[in-house]
Amino acid sequence: MEIKILLGKLNSFGDINLLWIFLLENFALIILSVLIGFIVEYKNTIYPKNDTKWLVSTLLCNTLVTFVGFKLYILNFIQLSFEKSLTSIVFDLILITLIMDFLMFVFHFYIHKMKWIYEIHKHHHYHIKTNVYSLYVLHPIETFGFGMLWLFTILIVNYNFYSVAIYLVLNLTYGILGHLEKDIFPKFWSTNTLTKWISTTKFHNNHHTNETKNFGFYFTFWDKIFKTYE
Template sequence: MIFESWLQQLFPFNLFCLFVFFLIENSALVVLSVLIGKMLEPENTFLKNKDRKWVLSTLLCNTFITLIGFELYRYGIMKVDFSASIKLIIFDTLLLILLMDLFMFIFHFLVHHLKWLYPIHKLHHTHVETNVYSLYVLHPIETLGFGFIWLFLITILKFNYLSIIIYLVLNLSYGIFGHLKKDIFPSFWYSNSFTKWISTTKFHNDHHKNESQNYGFYFTIWDKIFKTMI
């Protein structure tokens, strides 16, 4: 596989070179998300001076997580499936999204309800009115927490590489859309039997306005089950 071969070409590089490479990669994703934010909400996409260090620290933490993930793969601890089975890709993608949403829901709920964790998460909630930069205003401990959940899941379970890529694209997209000021989802989304279970911009915006509700990320199902949904 081309992607597998490309990853193996990175094997000879030392940790410093890999960190720089992944830093460039993650920086490009930050720039891309900001550009999308500016396209969708140009007047709302601005970076406050006090948030610059947090955006930078989140970038560095994400780079560190990427590096650890690569090292786990390089040393054979993390197994990745490189087959082209459509059924497997669909199954793995759905499973990965569902499990990550559940684990992140639990983590998100805990950082709100454990007294020793909430001061860490409180930083993110300094953004009551959100924009795309809110996605990166996180305490390093929280960023690493989400990152280690991700690494744990894709290490204990073997996922298809395309499923991993699809999930990462979806995760970034929902991070952007979830922190916009204006809801970009159509009105039917909230009443349709299928789409009403999928999170929206308004769903996460409501969480920033009422921190005791709406802890889910991609789906509303966990909040409905645990009765934490507005």
């Protein structure tokens, strides 16, 4: 069945059922992240008991952001193309990734510079030594902040649906990789002409040990341009 028709059918479940579906979806993504953590670094994947409230609130916030995004699509505020063209998919994927990385870099940079809002972000930074759970240790205001950047990004341009789906997979993958302790990227990555622009586990790990550096997420060039690269 066409994805467009499937999305329409999903909407017919009604708002309450949709919220439950998105809650389950986001919960499954957390479970998947933890499983990856277990596979890559079993001993380091320790549940941070004191952070349960942040994990639950992040789950609820992500559920709401998914719901709002879906409704914005149903109401035609977010318009997607379902064209199965490789050029369109690749172009839109690059565009979304660049826009999101820049917006998140600016948001993350100011979160650190403005004292009142740093109070919100500091919970994430209690994890100096990170593991996969650290990805979800976020204050609800911060999670909504990132969620708003995402909704804004998909509202301003009509992207290809497949690019949006691939971006979401890549975003989760990068969130997980950035918070593992074990760097799975090969040694040449940070020095090779082609790959040095793409961040690694060490890149975000360094941000957790030195909060004045590495505010970017997927790419290293914003930090290189703004002289905050380590």
